Amino acid sequence: MDTQTEFSKKVLALIKAIPKGKVATYGLIAKLAGKPRGARGVGWLLHSCTKSHKLPWQRVIKSNGQLSFPAFSHAYSLQKNLLEREGILVLNGRVDLKIYLWNKEVRDPI
DNA sequence: GTTTTGACAGTAT
DNA sequence: AATACTGCCAAAA
Numbered sequence: 001m002d003t004q005t006e007f008s009k010k011v012l013a014l015i016k017a018i019p020k021g022k023v024a025t026y027g028l029i030a031k032l033a034g035k036p037r038g039a040r041g042v043g044w045l046l047h048s049c050t051k052s053h054k055l056p057w058q059r060v061i062k063s064n065g066q067l068s069f070p071a072f073s074h075a076y077s078l079q080k081n082l083l084e085r086e087g088i089l090v091l092n093g094r095v096d097l098k099i100y101l102w103n104k105e106v107r108d109p110i
Numbered sequence: 111g112t113t114t115t116g117a118c119a120g121t122a123t
Numbered sequence: 124a125a126t127a128c129t130g131c132c133a134a135a136a
Contacts, residue, residue, distance in 0.1 A: 039118040041132030
């Protein structure tokens with residue numbers, strides 16, 4: 001499996017499976033990947049994979065609904081821009097998880 | 111081979 | 124309710 005473990009591939013697959021206009025949280029992805037407490041691993045993989053692959057890391061935010069970076073960071077502006085471009089409205093660095101949080105059931109119609 | 115870091119979450123106080 | 128600490132996984136140095 002190359003250098004990537006199943007967890008890595010699963011996380012990457014889940015992230016790549018996030019529909020446009022939706023966002024996922026680290027905990028959610030980690031949980032779906034089989035590591036309910038592996039949120040950090042998810043974030044790390046995200047960063048690592050982003051450098052080698054085009055990954056919608058912007059759709060991955062904290063469980064609190066906030067972006068992963070402070071509003072001062074350049075990456076924050078970029079992410080916010082990308083999210084708004086996806087149709088997601090980012091207010092005060094926060095996204096309405098009640099609206100934009102990706103539900104696994106959305107792609108799995110019963 | 112070991113240690114440190116890295117874009118968090120959950121639980122406890 | 125808010126804050127702090129701990130726990131977790133993986134990759135790079």
